[in-house]
Amino acid sequence: MTESRSRPTRADAVRLDQSDPLAGERKHFALPSGVIYLDGNSLGALPRSVPDAVGETLRQWGEDLISGWWDDGWWAAPERVGDRIGGLLGAAPGQTVVGDSTSVQLFNALTAAARLRDGRRTVLVDREGFPTDRYLAASVGRLLGLTVREVPMAGLAEEIRATGDDLAVVAASAVDYRSGELHDLAAFTEAAHDAGAVVLWDVCHAAGALPLAFDALGVDFAVGCGYKFLSGGPGAPAFLYVNARHHERFDQPLTGWHGHAEPFAATAGYRPAAGIAQARIGTPPILSLLALEAALDVFDHVDLAAVRAKSLSLTDFFIACADARLSGLGFEVVTPREHRRRGSQVTLRHPDAEAIMTALAGRGVLGDVRPPNLLRFGFNGLYVSHVDAFDAVAAIEEVS
Amino acid sequence: MTESRSRPTRADAVRLDQSDPLAGERKHFALPSGVIYLDGNSLGALPRSVPDAVGETLRQWGEDLISGWWDDGWWAAPERVGDRIGGLLGAAPGQTVVGDSTSVQLFNALTAAARLRDGRRTVLVDREGFPTDRYLAASVGRLLGLTVREVPMAGLAEEIRATGDDLAVVAASAVDYRSGELHDLAAFTEAAHDAGAVVLWDVCHAAGALPLAFDALGVDFAVGCGYKFLSGGPGAPAFLYVNARHHERFDQPLTGWHGHAEPFAATAGYRPAAGIAQARIGTPPILSLLALEAALDVFDHVDLAAVRAKSLSLTDFFIACADARLSGLGFEVVTPREHRRRGSQVTLRHPDAEAIMTALAGRGVLGDVRPPNLLRFGFNGLYVSHVDAFDAVAAIEEVS
Numbered sequence: 001m002t003e004s005r006s007r008p009t010r011a012d013a014v015r016l017d018q019s020d021p022l023a024g025e026r027k028h029f030a031l032p033s034g035v036i037y038l039d040g041n042s043l044g045a046l047p048r049s050v051p052d053a054v055g056e057t058l059r060q061w062g063e064d065l066i067s068g069w070w071d072d073g074w075w076a077a078p079e080r081v082g083d084r085i086g087g088l089l090g091a092a093p094g095q096t097v098v099g100d101s102t103s104v105q106l107f108n109a110l111t112a113a114a115r116l117r118d119g120r121r122t123v124l125v126d127r128e129g130f131p132t133d134r135y136l137a138a139s140v141g142r143l144l145g146l147t148v149r150e151v152p153m154a155g156l157a158e159e160i161r162a163t164g165d166d167l168a169v170v171a172a173s174a175v176d177y178r179s180g181e182l183h184d185l186a187a188f189t190e191a192a193h194d195a196g197a198v199v200l201w202d203v204c205h206a207a208g209a210l211p212l213a214f215d216a217l218g219v220d221f222a223v224g225c226g227y228k229f230l231s232g233g234p235g236a237p238a239f240l241y242v243n244a245r246h247h248e249r250f251d252q253p254l255t256g257w258h259g260h261a262e263p264f265a266a267t268a269g270y271r272p273a274a275g276i277a278q279a280r281i282g283t284p285p286i287l288s289l290l291a292l293e294a295a296l297d298v299f300d301h302v303d304l305a306a307v308r309a310k311s312l313s314l315t316d317f318f319i320a321c322a323d324a325r326l327s328g329l330g331f332e333v334v335t336p337r338e339h340r341r342r343g344s345q346v347t348l349r350h351p352d353a354e355a356i357m358t359a360l361a362g363r364g365v366l367g368d369v370r371p372p373n374l375l376r377f378g379f380n381g382l383y384v385s386h387v388d389a390f391d392a393v394a395a396i397e398e399v400s
Numbered sequence: 401m402t403e404s405r406s407r408p409t410r411a412d413a414v415r416l417d418q419s420d421p422l423a424g425e426r427k428h429f430a431l432p433s434g435v436i437y438l439d440g441n442s443l444g445a446l447p448r449s450v451p452d453a454v455g456e457t458l459r460q461w462g463e464d465l466i467s468g469w470w471d472d473g474w475w476a477a478p479e480r481v482g483d484r485i486g487g488l489l490g491a492a493p494g495q496t497v498v499g500d501s502t503s504v505q506l507f508n509a510l511t512a513a514a515r516l517r518d519g520r521r522t523v524l525v526d527r528e529g530f531p532t533d534r535y536l537a538a539s540v541g542r543l544l545g546l547t548v549r550e551v552p553m554a555g556l557a558e559e560i561r562a563t564g565d566d567l568a569v570v571a572a573s574a575v576d577y578r579s580g581e582l583h584d585l586a587a588f589t590e591a592a593h594d595a596g597a598v599v600l601w602d603v604c605h606a607a608g609a610l611p612l613a614f615d616a617l618g619v620d621f622a623v624g625c626g627y628k629f630l631s632g633g634p635g636a637p638a639f640l641y642v643n644a645r646h647h648e649r650f651d652q653p654l655t656g657w658h659g660h661a662e663p664f665a666a667t668a669g670y671r672p673a674a675g676i677a678q679a680r681i682g683t684p685p686i687l688s689l690l691a692l693e694a695a696l697d698v699f700d701h702v703d704l705a706a707v708r709a710k711s712l713s714l715t716d717f718f719i720a721c722a723d724a725r726l727s728g729l730g731f732e733v734v735t736p737r738e739h740r741r742r743g744s745q746v747t748l749r750h751p752d753a754e755a756i757m758t759a760l761a762g763r764g765v766l767g768d769v770r771p772p773n774l775l776r777f778g779f780n781g782l783y784v785s786h787v788d789a790f791d792a793v794a795a796i797e798e799v800s
Contacts, residue, residue: 062446103658135656135660235689281503283501371666
């Protein structure tokens with residue numbers, strides 16, 4: 001829907017929901033009544049599968065005690081959950097591992113990536129990326145003696161070409177966390193490879209929201225969090241994807257004992273495990289990790305292509321409603337209108353963003369604000385409806 | 401009790417338990433029946449306070465959604481839980497933070513410690529420490545261009561003096577994870593300071609088991625895990641203590657956004673927060689972190705000096721039983737007999753360690769084995785009894 005169409009009605013929303021093949025998924029999430037939850041791009045809603053799984057983990061801890069690491073599969077969880085997430089990334093098994101925070105995984109992966117291109121001295125980092133990505137890139141640059149340049153995505157392709165032989169790593173976010181713009185992973189990955197560099201994608205705002213094709217694109221590394229579109233819970237552990245072709249030379253700085261070839265042998269020196277197990281770091285937080293695992297259950301019977309189609313339908317409809325009802329009230333739609341450039345959120349710009357979002361929260365419409373003037377609304381196709389989108393815009397209109 | 405005393409009886413154990421001021425604490429832990437749990441030095445038993453707290457966290461996530469970070473105190477949890485653990489370390493508030501794994505915290509702290517002594521090029525590491533400590537020290541040395549020397553604790557004081565002006569950091573474990581030997585924190589800390597170095601203590605096997613006095617000793621840094629004597633659950637987040645006198649110059653490599661002075665301002669460069677908040681890294685795993693917080697409740701009404709006294713009574717009694725019943729069966733008590741050199745475990749050496757421990761598990765006596773020939777038995781004074789100790793030795797005698 002675009003500005004030229006007629007003003008969308010609530011009946012349109014109801015019709016869209018009636019023909020929504022994912023309408024039945026909402027029942028798998030424990031959403032409070034009276035709330036329109038459009039902040040699942042910050043913290044996904046609670047999947048109904050999680051409390052029982054957490055209760056079972058507590059039972060295992062209480063009854064099985066230390067043997068839970070083996071008898072209940074805790075030890076294998078980082079790779080087991082990693083493979084389930086890998087399935088959402090277009091990654092064959094054995095290339096994804098889960099544990100620690102996104103910040104830690106970014107540091108670890110970026111250092112390992114740069115070491116793959118020893119001798120090259122430049123790292124290019126997405127200037128519009130989440131701050132932690134840029135802070136950690138600067139830290140890695142300082143430790144390895146590399147030049148880290150922050151570059152706007154609009155100029156990244158040119159900068160890759162210009163840096164050429166000195167380029168070690170390109171680190172960028174698949175989806176801009178503020179504007180919701182989806183970048184062209186294929187083109188940037190190819191450009192980085194053409195320059196002889198490796199690429200590290202931050203897919204925090206993409207994983208679970210849209211199909212990815214890491215293996216097909218030959219992506220080198222990717223990191224993402226478990227608590228946004230994967231709905232793994234507050235601070236759910238992050239994941240790291242390392243393309244199998246880099247396993248032989250993968251060389252991480254966080255040489256914790258979990259990544260050792262013989263973690264219980266207490267050998268004198270660090271010797272990495274084979275395969276993706278070498279990217280394990282320390283002991284993972286099992287309660288949080290197995291909550292994330294249970295949250296992934298919904299993806300067992302849902303096709304990510306359908307989730308993506310629903311998300312685009314929702315954001316199309318939200319934008320159409322915004323065009324029809326909000327354009328005269330000082331709002332601007334920041335998120336790209338082209339599907340191929342849109343993630344799973346819509347960002348509106350308004351000078352009174354903070355006050356408007358506070359007023360919306362008072363009406364049960366939850367999004368968030370990125371200073372100074374951006375209102376973000378996330379659309380998880382598994383539990384957000386077109387009626388939610390319609391009612392949210394109506395509420396924005398009312399409070400503005 | 402020593403070898404010269406008479407053979408301890410089960411009635412002795414019953415009497416000791418009857419006069420145990422901590423006997424009432426066991427009810428706060430959900431131990432399975434038929435099990436003597438002597439592996440709480442690997443994974444503490446489930447505190448009964450934890451399931452309700454975890455259930456409440458799930459409720460907060462489901463109902464409060466993103467606002468849980470503020471309304472339910474999730475954001476403040478790393479420092480709040482840190483202060484509670486700090487109370488067990490002899491640390492005034494504002495010097496302890498919780499999050500990520502022990503391995504990650506060790507890497508972060510060791511790098512920051514070395515940076516405090518810029519220009520000095522040597523790090524001394526406890527050769528008998530847990531493998532992850534040594535692996536990560538080697539990694540930090542490689543990144544910073546430092547020489548890392550692994551030294552047996554018996555030679556550490558001499559090595560500190562010999563290294564002198566070139567010594568940047570001494571990193572060692574307070575308690576040897578294999579032998580259970582407790583080292584002299586005061587003496588080594590003073591020796592390191594005399595050489596102008598800083599000290600990093602790994603207190604994984606000490607925190608919650610015995611009183612510590614970090615502030616009084618002027619300890620610089622310490623790291624420990626949440627899942628041994630703190631009973632925070634499998635993979636519970638680790639803690640980091642940074643003495644307040646180092647906050648001004650603290651300079652960590654894991655510059656995640658949670659440690660930023662303005663974490664939500666998305667500023668262009670990393671600027672550390674004031675105080676211990678600057679040692680936060682990424683988003684902490686809230687389910688695991690708040691489980692740990694609930695596990696600490698037991699320490700609110702228990703004096704660590706009493707826990708230590710109970711632990712020494714238990715290990716004294718276990719050693720006395722071992723002397724009386726096992727010395728003719730090829731067992732050797734590895735753990736020091738002097739109280740000041742004993743942690744909260746007893747380690748026995750036997751050539752058939754693995755087979756014996758397997759047979760013990762079949763009788764519900766749970767300890768663990770460290771290859772090739774060490775049997776470890778941990779004594780958490782909050783839930784282990786003298787009768788447990790007696791019955792464990794009787795079981796060892798039977799299966800040997």
